[in-house]
Amino acid sequence: MLINCDLHSHSGYAGGVGQISLDNLEVAMQKKGIDVFGTGDCLHPEWREFLKGNLVEREDGLFSKKGNDARFMLQTEVIFTAAVGAGRKSVHTVLLFPSFDSVERTCKILEGMGVKNTIGRPFIKCADRVDVSNKLSKILDIDDKIEAIPAHVMTPQGVYGSSNPIDKMKHFYGSATERISAVETGLSADPEILSLIPELDDFSLISNSDAHSAALNRMGREFTTVEVGSVSYGNVIDAIRKNRIARTAEFNPTEGRFFLTGHRAKKKGHGDAYCVFSPKHTPKGNKCPICGKKLTVGVLERALQLKDVQGGTREFGELSPSTKDFVRMVPLVEVIAYSLGVVSVVSAKVVALYDKVVDVFGNEAQIWFEKDEVIRKKLASAEVSEIVIDNIIKVKNGDFSFSPAGFDGTYGKLVVGAKEDVFNVNIISGQGTGQKRLF
Ligand SMILES: [Zn+2]
Ligand SMILES: [Zn+2]
Incomplete structure (x- = not known):
């Protein structure tokens, strides 16, 4: 079992x-x-x-x-x-x-x-x-x-x-x-x-x-x-x-909060400005272009360093033979809040719809391993709106990204239906621009 x-x-x-x-x-x-x-x-x-x-x-x-x-x-x-x-x-x-x-x-x-x-x-x-x-x-x-x-x-x-x-x-x-x-x-x-x-x-x-x-x-x-x-x-x-x-x-x-390398807004010497980099764009000496201190090195950069130092040969995307199946999920309450254009995942509207969706499948985990057409059919007959159904299916199929990705303790921001090239992020935001909220 x-x-x-x-x-x-x-x-x-x-x-x-x-x-x-x-x-x-x-x-x-x-x-x-x-x-x-x-x-x-x-x-x-x-x-x-x-x-x-x-x-x-x-x-x-x-x-x-x-x-x-x-x-x-x-x-x-x-x-x-x-x-x-x-x-x-x-x-x-x-x-x-x-x-x-x-x-x-x-x-x-x-x-x-x-x-x-x-x-x-x-x-x-x-x-x-x-x-x-x-x-x-x-x-x-x-x-x-x-x-x-x-x-x-x-x-x-x-x-x-x-x-x-x-x-x-x-x-x-x-x-x-x-x-x-x-x-x-x-x-x-x-x-x-x-x-x-x-x-x-x-x-x-x-x-x-x-x-x-x-x-x-x-x-x-x-x-x-x-x-x-x-x-x-x-x-x-x-x-x-x-x-x-x-x-x-x-x-x-x-x-995740530490995926790319960078410094978050509100850090000492930063004000609202932040910076975030893919490994190939990390500044020389790992020095923050805003405050001059060492950047918080992200997971992607660390993994590539460990690959080199341990003599790894696999490229990014090639799986080790010991790995098992995995799915990438977004918590369903977040998908629902995003779909409804609501910021809070604990708002009554979000929770009510969450309960309705989960009732259809028995529990949330079940949804991420269900076939697309089954999800569509079951949720449509429970009168869940098209946009929520579409977003759940998109997330299930990996058709989403976080832009910018998480860095230096900041969670990434969800965007359904868009891809971000995590190997090509090079952002130094101006003072006062802050991080854009996408939902
Ligand atoms: Zn811990
Ligand atoms: Zn800095």
Whole structure:
């Protein structure tokens, strides 16, 4: 059977995050078509106790609220930091746990390492990569079903990110790299981008939302479909380890906040001006033409650098043999808001139409894997307007782009029915022009 998993989220305890409740998550999981959802922040003492008091074990290692079907997996993100080159590098890493017992033992070990556990996403301070390897190994030694997955690998806070860049994964995780089976593509990358990096041929690629709320454009905005004999923690982990990934549902990486290189508006010394570049247009020395500081290097440029340094031979667009099927989606609420010319994805009009569309298919995930003619027929008989139907089908077929693409922490702006050449962006906006809002 195929199940949709979204195994990276954050609770209300992670810094700067809104409240999140299991009830809201369950409603959103049902609408989005997510079968198994990561709890986020399961090491945090209060959230952990809340989960323990409200969830019951259903199958080996998966949990749900009493009497409900939505399955939760115990999950957190941690940040390993270590000296790399002249500075320190922080690398976000997802941890998945098979039991509350293994979570509690991990908390004890972290306490012993002097790790403060007051924010949802604890920092594990390490001297160097040998120390990272030792500390990660100590956690993995607790239970052989605990899984560590480098998170959003291409963003500045990911293992391949542009801050204190490294050439290979083992230059950060040391010998514990051998105990890592999968990496998370993150919003700014997908199997096409990661195929540029040769060492990833040996890893499964998974995709998660990294949601900080149950909002319909956040949770389930990326997910991984795995093939399992039956639903259980062990089976999901086994599928991830053995690359029995059926498909991933991805953001279009150009929407992700770090796709191209640049500096966003409102940065110090920028006012409303921003700049954004494709790799071949990045200014010499990576120097911002507006403020003179170093530009934030985007995912595309980093992936091409890693290809060169690792001796990669595949061109952009050629997929690694280890990659699986994937689709690029835009959250349906965003497609609907765009079609109605409404800015807010939580407006009553958008939500009502979203519910109507989702009711027709059972859940949102279903739509992205449905045939065009089926979508058209079913939505037309539910009296959904032509423009909404057209835009859903266009997005499903990849006939959309983000212009400009995301850069330096700014999401890309959706344009349905237009293509942007991401290899040919060279924008230095004038003072006061600001970024054009397209919807
Ligand atoms: Zn993260
Ligand atoms: Zn600048």
